[in-house]
Amino acid sequence: MTDGWTFECKVHFRNGANGRKRLREGEVPAPQPVIPGNLPRVARLVALAHRFGGLLRSGEVKDYTELARLAGVTRQRVTQIMNLLHLAPGIQEAILDLPRTLTGRDPICERDLRAIAAVPVWSKQRAMWRELAERASAEE
Numbered sequence: 001m002t003d004g005w006t007f008e009c010k011v012h013f014r015n016g017a018n019g020r021k022r023l024r025e026g027e028v029p030a031p032q033p034v035i036p037g038n039l040p041r042v043a044r045l046v047a048l049a050h051r052f053g054g055l056l057r058s059g060e061v062k063d064y065t066e067l068a069r070l071a072g073v074t075r076q077r078v079t080q081i082m083n084l085l086h087l088a089p090g091i092q093e094a095i096l097d098l099p100r101t102l103t104g105r106d107p108i109c110e111r112d113l114r115a116i117a118a119v120p121v122w123s124k125q126r127a128m129w130r131e132l133a134e135r136a137s138a139e140e
Contacts, residue, residue, distance in 0.1 A: 010025070012028040037101055038100060040098045040100070041109070042084075042095050052071075064082070080110070083117045087117050087129075088122035108132060
């Protein structure tokens with residue numbers, strides 16, 4: 001007969017790096033609530049443009065060519081994405097705050113924004129944005 005110790009505790013497994021299972025102590029955490037719908041693609045692209053800009057400013061990447069190679073896209077596509085940073089700050093904020101798309105296509109696409117971003121005057125951009133936003137809300 002062995003006189004050993006017995007420990008009891010709750011454990012669960014989580015996915016770790018490289019698909020390995022990791023043993024964790026404690027209760028299984030509550031699942032994150034699933035928010036219905038998808039983030040509009042233009043919102044993700046504006047966020048990506050800011051991420052790319054940060055990588056360039058920090059020196060982690062030296063130019064658009066390196067960004068394109070890392071992202072697996074063409075230099076032209078990187079330029080299109082980075083041009084979204086030419087939008088007035090209020091427009092960028094409005095894009096990032098667009099509601100999730102529950103069904104169908106996104107009401108505003110990146111191609112619509114290219115013409116606005118090409119205009120260097122922010123007051124004109126804002127007028128073009130209002131027109132586009134009104135058209136998109138009328139189509140819903």
